[in-house]
Amino acid sequence: MIIENFTPLPAFIGGLVIGIAVTLFFALNGRLIGISGIARNFLNSNDKRFDNFLFLIGLILGPIIYQLFSKEAVSINITNSIYLLGIAGLLVGLGTSIGSGCTSGHGICGISRFSLRSIIATITFMIVGILTVFVTNLI
Amino acid sequence: MNKVTSLIAGIIFGIGLTISEMINPAKVLGFLNLFGGWDPSLAFVMIGALVVTTPFIFIYKKQKPLFAESFSIPQKKDLDNKLIIGAVLFGAGWGLAGLCPGPAISSLALMNISSVIFVVAMFLGFYLSKFINVQSS
Numbered sequence: 001m002i003i004e005n006f007t008p009l010p011a012f013i014g015g016l017v018i019g020i021a022v023t024l025f026f027a028l029n030g031r032l033i034g035i036s037g038i039a040r041n042f043l044n045s046n047d048k049r050f051d052n053f054l055f056l057i058g059l060i061l062g063p064i065i066y067q068l069f070s071k072e073a074v075s076i077n078i079t080n081s082i083y084l085l086g087i088a089g090l091l092v093g094l095g096t097s098i099g100s101g102c103t104s105g106h107g108i109c110g111i112s113r114f115s116l117r118s119i120i121a122t123i124t125f126m127i128v129g130i131l132t133v134f135v136t137n138l139i
Numbered sequence: 140m141n142k143v144t145s146l147i148a149g150i151i152f153g154i155g156l157t158i159s160e161m162i163n164p165a166k167v168l169g170f171l172n173l174f175g176g177w178d179p180s181l182a183f184v185m186i187g188a189l190v191v192t193t194p195f196i197f198i199y200k201k202q203k204p205l206f207a208e209s210f211s212i213p214q215k216k217d218l219d220n221k222l223i224i225g226a227v228l229f230g231a232g233w234g235l236a237g238l239c240p241g242p243a244i245s246s247l248a249l250m251n252i253s254s255v256i257f258v259v260a261m262f263l264g265f266y267l268s269k270f271i272n273v274q275s276s
Contacts, residue, residue: 001173002177005166005178007160010160010180011159011180011183012186013158014157014161015185015188015190017154018155018184018188019191019195020155021149022188023191023195024144024151025144026195027204028140028206029204030208030209031210032211032212035241036240040265043266044265044266054142054146055146058149058150058152058153059149059245060247061153063154066157074157074249076162076163076165076246078236078251078253080253082256085236086256087235088232089238089257090232090261090267091229092233092236092239092257092261093260093263093266093267093268094228094264094267094268095229097225097265098224098271099221099222099223100222102239103239104152108185109192111189117215117217117222120223121225122226128226130173130174132230132231133172133175
Protein backbone atom coordinates (compact mmCIF):
# COMPACT_ATOMS: atom_id res chain seq x y z
CA MET A 1 0.00 0.00 0.00
CA ILE A 2 1.30 3.43 -1.01
CA ILE A 3 0.49 6.34 1.29
CA GLU A 4 0.35 9.82 -0.25
CA ASN A 5 -0.51 13.38 0.83
CA PHE A 6 -1.23 12.23 4.39
CA THR A 7 -1.85 15.18 6.76
CA PRO A 8 -2.68 13.56 10.12
CA LEU A 9 -2.36 16.62 12.36
CA PRO A 10 -4.63 19.10 10.53
CA ALA A 11 -7.03 16.21 9.92
CA PHE A 12 -7.19 15.33 13.61
CA ILE A 13 -7.47 18.98 14.77
CA GLY A 14 -10.16 19.69 12.16
CA GLY A 15 -11.96 16.58 13.38
CA LEU A 16 -11.85 17.85 16.98
CA VAL A 17 -13.36 21.16 15.82
CA ILE A 18 -16.12 19.29 13.96
CA GLY A 19 -16.73 17.28 17.15
CA ILE A 20 -17.08 20.51 19.14
CA ALA A 21 -19.69 21.80 16.65
CA VAL A 22 -21.66 18.56 17.03
CA THR A 23 -21.58 18.61 20.86
CA LEU A 24 -22.52 22.31 21.02
CA PHE A 25 -25.49 21.86 18.68
CA PHE A 26 -26.64 18.85 20.70
CA ALA A 27 -26.28 20.50 24.12
CA LEU A 28 -27.81 23.83 23.03
CA ASN A 29 -30.34 22.96 20.32
CA GLY A 30 -30.90 19.29 21.16
CA ARG A 31 -30.16 18.16 17.63
CA LEU A 32 -27.51 15.91 16.14
CA ILE A 33 -25.77 17.37 13.09
CA GLY A 34 -26.62 15.48 9.96
CA ILE A 35 -25.92 17.91 7.17
CA SER A 36 -27.89 16.05 4.50
CA GLY A 37 -30.92 16.09 6.83
CA ILE A 38 -30.50 19.77 7.67
CA ALA A 39 -30.18 20.69 3.98
CA ARG A 40 -33.07 18.46 2.88
CA ASN A 41 -35.38 19.71 5.62
CA PHE A 42 -34.47 23.29 4.79
CA LEU A 43 -35.75 22.56 1.29
CA ASN A 44 -38.72 20.29 2.01
CA SER A 45 -40.04 21.14 5.46
CA ASN A 46 -41.34 24.21 7.26
CA ASP A 47 -40.23 22.85 10.63
CA LYS A 48 -37.19 24.79 11.93
CA ARG A 49 -36.54 26.06 8.42
CA PHE A 50 -34.87 29.27 9.58
CA ASP A 51 -32.62 27.35 12.04
CA ASN A 52 -31.59 25.04 9.21
CA PHE A 53 -31.01 27.99 6.89
CA LEU A 54 -28.74 29.69 9.43
CA PHE A 55 -26.78 26.50 9.99
CA LEU A 56 -26.15 26.21 6.22
CA ILE A 57 -25.12 29.87 6.04
CA GLY A 58 -22.71 29.16 8.92
CA LEU A 59 -21.20 26.28 6.95
CA ILE A 60 -20.44 28.68 4.10
CA LEU A 61 -19.10 31.36 6.47
CA GLY A 62 -16.73 28.84 8.11
CA PRO A 63 -14.08 28.79 5.36
CA ILE A 64 -14.38 32.59 4.91
CA ILE A 65 -13.75 33.22 8.61
CA TYR A 66 -10.91 30.69 8.61
CA GLN A 67 -9.23 32.57 5.74
CA LEU A 68 -9.63 35.91 7.54
CA PHE A 69 -7.81 34.63 10.62
CA SER A 70 -5.25 32.33 9.05
CA LYS A 71 -4.42 34.80 6.24
CA GLU A 72 -3.97 31.83 3.92
CA ALA A 73 -6.13 31.19 0.89
CA VAL A 74 -8.07 27.93 0.90
CA SER A 75 -7.88 26.16 -2.44
CA ILE A 76 -9.61 23.03 -3.62
CA ASN A 77 -9.17 20.62 -6.46
CA ILE A 78 -12.48 19.56 -8.03
CA THR A 79 -13.60 18.11 -11.34
CA ASN A 80 -15.02 20.59 -13.86
CA SER A 81 -17.10 18.01 -15.74
CA ILE A 82 -20.70 19.24 -15.63
CA TYR A 83 -22.05 15.73 -16.24
CA LEU A 84 -19.97 14.16 -13.50
CA LEU A 85 -20.91 16.90 -11.01
CA GLY A 86 -24.60 16.68 -11.96
CA ILE A 87 -24.80 12.91 -11.65
CA ALA A 88 -22.73 12.86 -8.44
CA GLY A 89 -24.82 15.62 -6.84
CA LEU A 90 -28.06 13.89 -7.78
CA LEU A 91 -26.82 10.56 -6.36
CA VAL A 92 -25.69 12.24 -3.13
CA GLY A 93 -29.03 14.07 -2.74
CA LEU A 94 -31.14 10.99 -3.44
CA GLY A 95 -28.88 8.53 -1.62
CA THR A 96 -28.67 10.52 1.61
CA SER A 97 -32.47 11.01 1.54
CA ILE A 98 -33.20 7.31 0.99
CA GLY A 99 -30.53 6.21 3.49
CA SER A 100 -31.37 8.96 6.02
CA GLY A 101 -27.88 10.33 6.39
CA CYS A 102 -24.39 11.12 5.17
CA THR A 103 -20.85 11.30 6.49
CA SER A 104 -21.85 13.58 9.38
CA GLY A 105 -25.18 12.04 10.41
CA HIS A 106 -24.18 8.39 10.06
CA GLY A 107 -20.39 8.64 10.05
CA ILE A 108 -19.93 10.89 13.08
CA CYS A 109 -23.16 11.25 15.08
CA GLY A 110 -24.46 7.74 14.45
CA ILE A 111 -21.19 5.99 15.22
CA SER A 112 -20.66 8.07 18.37
CA ARG A 113 -23.94 6.72 19.78
CA PHE A 114 -23.11 3.21 18.55
CA SER A 115 -26.11 3.06 16.20
CA LEU A 116 -25.96 -0.21 14.26
CA ARG A 117 -27.83 1.41 11.34
CA SER A 118 -25.22 4.15 11.09
CA ILE A 119 -22.28 1.77 11.40
CA ILE A 120 -23.70 -0.39 8.57
CA ALA A 121 -24.48 2.69 6.44
CA THR A 122 -20.98 4.13 6.95
CA ILE A 123 -19.26 0.85 6.04
CA THR A 124 -21.53 0.58 2.97
CA PHE A 125 -20.94 4.06 1.57
CA MET A 126 -17.20 3.82 2.22
CA ILE A 127 -16.91 0.49 0.39
CA VAL A 128 -19.00 1.79 -2.53
CA GLY A 129 -16.98 5.05 -2.59
CA ILE A 130 -13.72 3.07 -2.69
CA LEU A 131 -15.06 0.82 -5.48
CA THR A 132 -16.30 3.87 -7.43
CA VAL A 133 -12.86 5.48 -7.30
CA PHE A 134 -11.23 2.16 -8.22
CA VAL A 135 -13.49 1.83 -11.29
CA THR A 136 -13.19 5.47 -12.41
CA ASN A 137 -9.39 5.16 -12.19
CA LEU A 138 -9.55 2.29 -14.67
CA ILE A 139 -11.50 4.30 -17.23
CA MET B 140 -31.24 32.08 20.92
CA ASN B 141 -31.36 28.76 19.08
CA LYS B 142 -31.10 30.77 15.85
CA VAL B 143 -27.75 32.22 16.93
CA THR B 144 -26.48 28.82 18.07
CA SER B 145 -27.52 27.25 14.75
CA LEU B 146 -25.40 29.82 12.92
CA ILE B 147 -22.46 29.37 15.31
CA ALA B 148 -22.57 25.56 15.09
CA GLY B 149 -22.56 25.84 11.29
CA ILE B 150 -19.58 28.21 11.37
CA ILE B 151 -17.57 25.96 13.70
CA PHE B 152 -18.40 22.90 11.58
CA GLY B 153 -17.33 24.78 8.42
CA ILE B 154 -14.04 25.83 10.07
CA GLY B 155 -13.43 22.19 11.05
CA LEU B 156 -13.99 21.08 7.44
CA THR B 157 -11.53 23.75 6.28
CA ILE B 158 -8.77 22.95 8.83
CA SER B 159 -9.07 19.24 8.08
CA GLU B 160 -9.10 20.00 4.32
CA MET B 161 -12.18 17.83 3.91
CA ILE B 162 -13.58 20.79 1.96
CA ASN B 163 -11.16 19.71 -0.79
CA PRO B 164 -12.57 16.86 -2.93
CA ALA B 165 -9.02 15.78 -3.84
CA LYS B 166 -8.40 14.88 -0.16
CA VAL B 167 -11.60 12.82 0.00
CA LEU B 168 -10.84 11.03 -3.27
CA GLY B 169 -7.35 10.36 -1.89
CA PHE B 170 -8.95 8.56 1.06
CA LEU B 171 -11.22 6.55 -1.21
CA ASN B 172 -8.26 5.68 -3.46
CA LEU B 173 -7.36 2.74 -1.25
CA PHE B 174 -5.77 0.78 -4.08
CA GLY B 175 -3.76 3.70 -5.46
CA GLY B 176 -1.91 6.39 -3.52
CA TRP B 177 -3.89 6.26 -0.29
CA ASP B 178 -4.39 9.35 1.88
CA PRO B 179 -5.69 8.20 5.31
CA SER B 180 -6.43 11.79 6.48
CA LEU B 181 -10.23 11.38 6.41
CA ALA B 182 -9.99 8.57 8.96
CA PHE B 183 -8.11 10.94 11.30
CA VAL B 184 -10.87 13.55 10.88
CA MET B 185 -13.45 10.98 11.95
CA ILE B 186 -11.30 9.86 14.89
CA GLY B 187 -10.85 13.51 15.96
CA ALA B 188 -14.60 14.12 15.83
CA LEU B 189 -15.48 10.86 17.59
CA VAL B 190 -12.96 11.53 20.38
CA VAL B 191 -15.08 14.58 21.27
CA THR B 192 -18.60 13.38 20.49
CA THR B 193 -18.61 9.81 21.84
CA PRO B 194 -17.74 10.56 25.50
CA PHE B 195 -19.94 13.65 25.40
CA ILE B 196 -23.05 11.86 24.21
CA PHE B 197 -22.70 9.27 26.96
CA ILE B 198 -21.73 11.63 29.78
CA TYR B 199 -24.14 14.45 29.02
CA LYS B 200 -27.29 13.70 31.00
CA LYS B 201 -29.43 16.82 30.99
CA GLN B 202 -33.23 16.69 30.94
CA LYS B 203 -33.40 19.04 28.00
CA PRO B 204 -31.15 21.18 25.80
CA LEU B 205 -30.42 24.77 26.80
CA PHE B 206 -32.36 26.42 23.97
CA ALA B 207 -34.93 23.80 22.95
CA GLU B 208 -37.73 21.79 24.52
CA SER B 209 -36.32 18.34 23.93
CA PHE B 210 -33.52 16.33 22.40
CA SER B 211 -34.24 14.82 19.03
CA ILE B 212 -32.40 11.55 18.45
CA PRO B 213 -33.18 9.11 15.62
CA GLN B 214 -35.18 6.18 17.01
CA LYS B 215 -35.06 3.75 14.12
CA LYS B 216 -33.21 0.55 14.94
CA ASP B 217 -34.10 -1.82 12.10
CA LEU B 218 -31.78 -2.42 9.17
CA ASP B 219 -33.98 -1.98 6.11
CA ASN B 220 -33.31 -2.03 2.39
CA LYS B 221 -33.67 1.74 2.17
CA LEU B 222 -30.69 2.25 4.45
CA ILE B 223 -28.47 0.08 2.27
CA ILE B 224 -29.79 1.31 -1.10
CA GLY B 225 -29.39 4.92 0.05
CA ALA B 226 -25.85 4.31 1.32
CA VAL B 227 -24.91 2.63 -1.98
CA LEU B 228 -26.24 5.56 -4.06
CA PHE B 229 -24.58 8.08 -1.76
CA GLY B 230 -21.27 6.18 -1.84
CA ALA B 231 -21.31 6.17 -5.65
CA GLY B 232 -21.93 9.93 -5.84
CA TRP B 233 -19.32 10.56 -3.13
CA GLY B 234 -16.74 8.54 -5.05
CA LEU B 235 -17.52 10.23 -8.37
CA ALA B 236 -16.95 13.84 -7.26
CA GLY B 237 -15.31 13.56 -3.82
CA LEU B 238 -18.03 15.68 -2.26
CA CYS B 239 -20.53 14.91 0.49
CA PRO B 240 -23.18 17.39 1.67
CA GLY B 241 -21.16 19.30 4.32
CA PRO B 242 -18.01 20.00 2.30
CA ALA B 243 -20.12 20.67 -0.83
CA ILE B 244 -22.08 23.43 0.90
CA SER B 245 -19.00 24.85 2.68
CA SER B 246 -17.07 24.96 -0.59
CA LEU B 247 -19.66 27.42 -1.98
CA ALA B 248 -17.62 29.98 0.00
CA LEU B 249 -14.83 29.61 -2.55
CA MET B 250 -17.10 30.80 -5.40
CA ASN B 251 -16.30 27.76 -7.48
CA ILE B 252 -18.73 26.99 -10.31
CA SER B 253 -18.18 23.22 -9.90
CA SER B 254 -19.38 23.37 -6.28
CA VAL B 255 -22.45 25.32 -7.36
CA ILE B 256 -23.38 22.72 -10.00
CA PHE B 257 -22.92 19.88 -7.50
CA VAL B 258 -25.02 21.60 -4.80
CA VAL B 259 -27.83 22.44 -7.24
CA ALA B 260 -27.92 18.78 -8.40
CA MET B 261 -27.83 17.60 -4.76
CA PHE B 262 -30.79 19.83 -3.84
CA LEU B 263 -32.62 18.49 -6.90
CA GLY B 264 -32.01 15.02 -5.42
CA PHE B 265 -33.42 16.16 -2.05
CA TYR B 266 -36.46 17.57 -3.83
CA LEU B 267 -37.06 14.46 -5.97
CA SER B 268 -36.85 12.25 -2.87
CA LYS B 269 -40.22 13.72 -1.83
CA PHE B 270 -41.88 11.99 -4.77
CA ILE B 271 -40.51 8.53 -4.23
CA ASN B 272 -41.69 8.43 -0.63
CA VAL B 273 -38.32 7.76 0.86
CA GLN B 274 -37.85 10.27 3.63
CA SER B 275 -37.56 8.65 6.96
CA SER B 276 -35.85 11.17 9.22
